[in-house]
Amino acid sequence: MSLVDIELRGTVAVLTIDHPPVNAGSADQRAALAEALAAIPAEAEGVVVTSAGKHFYAGSDLREFDRPLASPQLPDVLRLIEDLPVPVVAAVSGLALGGGLEFALACDARVADSTARFGFPEVTFGILPGAGGTVRTARLIGVPNTIDLVTSARQVSAEEALELGLVDAVVPGESLLAAATEMVRRGKRVLRTADAPGVDRAAVDEALARMPRRARPNVRRAAEMAVRGAQLDGDTALAEERMLFDELRATEESASLRYLFFARQDAAKALRSKAKPRDLRRVGIVGAGTMGAALAEAFASAGFPVRVVDTNEAALDRLEPPVETAVSLSDLADADLVVDAVFEDMGVKQTLLRELEPVLHDETVIVSNTSYLDLDEMAKVLERRERFAGLHFFNPPDRNPLVEVIRTAATDDETFSTLGTVVRKLGKTGIPAGIGDGFVANRVYADYRTQAEFLVEEGASPQQVDEALVACGMAIGPFAVADLSGLDIAWARRKRLAASRDPRRRYVPIADWLCEDGRFGRKTGSGWYRYPEGARRGEPDPFVARLIERNRAEKRITAREVDDAEIWRRVLGTMVAAAARLVEDGTARNARDIDVALTEGFAFPRWLGGPVRAFSRLAPGERVSALAEVFQSCPATFEILEPAARGVLPREVEVLLSQVV
Template identity: 40%
Template sequence: MTTEAPDTLSDTVRLHTQDGVVVLTIDNPPVNGLGNTVRAGLFRGLEYAIAEPQVRAVVIAGAGSMFCGGADIRQFNTPAAAELPLSRDVQALIRHANKPVVAAIHGAALGGGLELALACHFRVASAQASLGLPEVQLGLVPGGGGTQRLPRLIGARAALEMIVQGRPVDAAKACALGLVDAVAQGQLLAFATAFALEQAAAEGSLPDLHGRMPALDEVDFAAVRAGLDPRARNHKAQKAAVDCVEMACQHELAHGLDLECEVFLKLVAGPESHALRHLFFAERQAPKFEARIPADTPAIASVAVLGAGTMGGGIAMAFANAGLPVTLVERDQAALDRGLSLVRRNYGVTVEKGKLSPAEVEARLARIRSSLRLEDVAEADLVIEAVFEDMAVKQELFGRLDTLCKPGAILASNTSRLDIDRIASATGRPEDVIGLHFFSPANVMRLLEVVRGERTSDAVIARCMAMAQAIGKIPVLVGVCEGFVGNRMLTGYWREAWFMLEEGARPEQIDAAMKRFGMAMGPLAMADLAGLDINWATRQRLLATWPPGLRYPRVADRICEAGRLGQKTGAGYYRYDNGSRLPQPDPQAMAIIEAAGAEAGFTRRAFTDEEIVERCVLALVNEGARILDDGIARRASDIDVVYVHGYGFPAWRGGPMHYAGTLGLEAVLARLRALEAAHGAQWTPAPLIQRLVADGQAGF
């Protein structure tokens, strides 16, 4: 008996029949996520195909640019995620089908998308396809059978590598592993249909992973756990993934699926995964810049960098690594030679680590042209100055660039604090001037603060946001103020560290407490690394505007006045022996700290880790709220991206603004008021926090 094919499976799944093969096409842009309507559509389509005698096989494919990007994480922790049928129901229907079900993979099959393909009897892929289980990057384990089916298909060792690292493999590697059965020759859908009919005509039962058990002794699971980096943002998820793969070697598939589900549900409800998923969306939202610009606006094809110091050399490397030609300009040969030597040394370290071949390094170095002539920037699409952090120096330089650079060239400053509008005023084309605040080392750090001046054109902003992504950066658009977003907040963070030194804490105690909280470095070791002279000069520049009666951090000045400028001088808040970068507690530093505290009128007292963390982190939160209220940042999540990627805030806490939401803004406000009563006006709660609490909001 022939039944009529359903006209509509769901809003996101289409069905058509070709040569006796039902093709179910997932059409849920942008990534064909396995949301509730996709699951329902696939289930209905499979039910029809299984029941219809004229149907010989089923092919599941994806519309657009990919097969399926995984579960729809927008639905996590919502009722839609629990709507029936679940992914597990779809997979069970495939298992019990008496006709071959083939996944036709193009583009990407990631996460739940690959788990859907693993549940199919067969998998074919286009040559350009990639397949992976990246859930650990979101603080999760694969929750749709990935940790149980993948080891049964390709072995525990190979499965562990894919799942714990979360990195995809290409079609050729997938075929070699046995993850896909064939790589398509020609058009994928036609190939998949022919393959499905061939399997339908073959004798014998369909493949069933339920009858397989991966070898337990193939992997030393204890050694794998011990080898995980406890500092990794997703360490908890990685460890859970190892546990799940070990379960696959110990239990029948049905029981393993139950155990995997328990682990997944625990992680998805936990704060770490909430934080990492928040960052996942924040990192994708930050680069978006909605503006009407001419369709023929050109991309940036050539770059000039002024200054071959640590920042300038790193910036040149970032562009050369992305394949763009760079002109690196210095004032004298000695400075240029030092800069190029540092660039070569940095590349040499990369070669030693096995991340680049010598030939690849030479190709990148060949893209960096050195020059002592400022005139050689004339034809560059983008000119970035990375010279001394002094307004007069920068204004003089931009005045010269105004006359030298071609019309339409973007003139950018790498300043970390100075007023972009004042820099732009030195030119006759302020609409072409922008801030591009790279973070050191610029060839490694992914964050880029894109500083929009008052008159910076939308086209210049759009070109710079696109450029940043093209060279592998995460751009965050910010406004003009002292320190922009990151360094403006850092001032309050350091301020509390300095004040606690004066009140009785030791540098190593403060840094240890913040590292236990999850920061990549403590505030004082970070200050020593950055160099204390830059911040000292900033304090002196701003001293005339210091509010009367507001407490001033004497200890920071006293350390610098003693010639202790951090690692560069072998001493700062710590000492650094024989060129070492390892901070050592220093009695001489403590003598300066104790004297500064006495000068400020403090009797030294004991500190707990909890107080250290609270004062440092809430200083970030309070200033972040002011920045948001001032319109310097477009959204709270942008601030989180800045602090995670630029300042080492623990990703598994989601950034300072997200973390404040986990505490609850009402509790944050109460603590700010208590700190204000105890320590003064620097703790006055930001008006935005007060308004949000009055409106009943728990977070930003």
């Protein structure tokens, strides 16, 4: 199969890219394009480039970025376009992203249909556009707009692209080829040799100021290149941009971001099955509390008709259109998917399921949003258990991208496939998870939080732990997270597990004492921190400091100085220990799913690739010593790490690390 076809239509040569599924750039595709451009018939008075598929050119094949790029590289192909003696017009439908947009910009004109979307996603992979994205764009639409596009990674519609001047016309899909052919008559316009529009320094400064305060270095370098490139001649600017691209592509940060991209793709594939998903027309949610209300907003935003049932009419009154409300379960009779978002208690949830099932039609899928409870146990009250599963959203579910899809022993393939489709339609990142206390992400987080409490017990303060982890790249520390999500949720779990808790395991009661005092976090004005009225950011609280001192005194612990490096080592090692247990017992498929879960759901730094990937980048000796520290913090809790105390990497951790290569 030819990746690029040439057909002479009258006096215009039409080049059609045919590289399924999305015309992603690759060495073979670039070679085919170069060959086609060299073979333009002499009688052609112009060239139109179009696509045989849905997308014009959806970026580059990231797998190539882990090794030296094969020739011809994209800048070589784009130079061939510019050097043609006849005009070249890009006829764009679907996606023109990254290298695809750079390809279109090397053409002399661009025509789009209404399906077209344009953008530079490179900064999300730790790099910047490397084939003229900063240089040609600035010469076409100005420096401020270029800064926005190359640093935000956002996609713009055909209409916005026309407003910006990124495309010359937007036409109906059936007219795209004819319009592009007509535009050939406008002649050559090589952006590489054009001058950038006059630079308005105030507008540039405003565009730079809009970048996030914690923007990664590559994002800032992309912005700087847009500014600098406009001041240089085109060839010099393109060479400098390519040098920066190659430098950033070789960094560990870029490699980690590419690793996560493929890990997310792999997790998405795992949520598909050969069974055909059911058609979901209406969604019901039981529970109008904080979680239920946010779930309703998430489903409604994705285009699902949603009805929320709750006996608390005041809670229902807080919901906004288009969400429908009701007080009786019978009003869910026409729902195709029903989500349990009631109180986290097995008895409450089983009572709901008993009452709910008879109301629903036989094909309705029921899911529980439980964070910790045993779904197999919960399912025992159902007759049609094959239609039941877990769909665990993370707070706040209308913004947090992570969803765990938990299959019970009875869940059938059709139900599982349906839920995978739901996750995709919601625009979420899903991972499959097995049944176990806390499933995947919460189990890792619970151990991580426990280790943070050990560090406080030994001499750190909550503020120091949070600040140390934020300095290492975490968006927010564990104590601030606990206050944000509510201390009562984890407290309920601890009380539920109290009777079965191993007495040999170290236990820090400070969080229990806070809850007993009614301090559940931000929502009550105090938790690990205090929140003066209206404050979103917590302040250190002398009351908490006194509780910490009380705990140390009761346990006869003499506070010692804990440095930030130790905090990071022990937290990272604890996450890896939890991950190793999850993979060993089958609750998680592999280390990659766990890295996806922690970066998506708990804001672990993406540029580190997730906790397992980050740990794998440590030197062998550092890995063992970090795990030995974690083991010493509580041998009964971290039995899996006992070999590390003897200077040996545990087998389970070796297996885990082999999965992030």
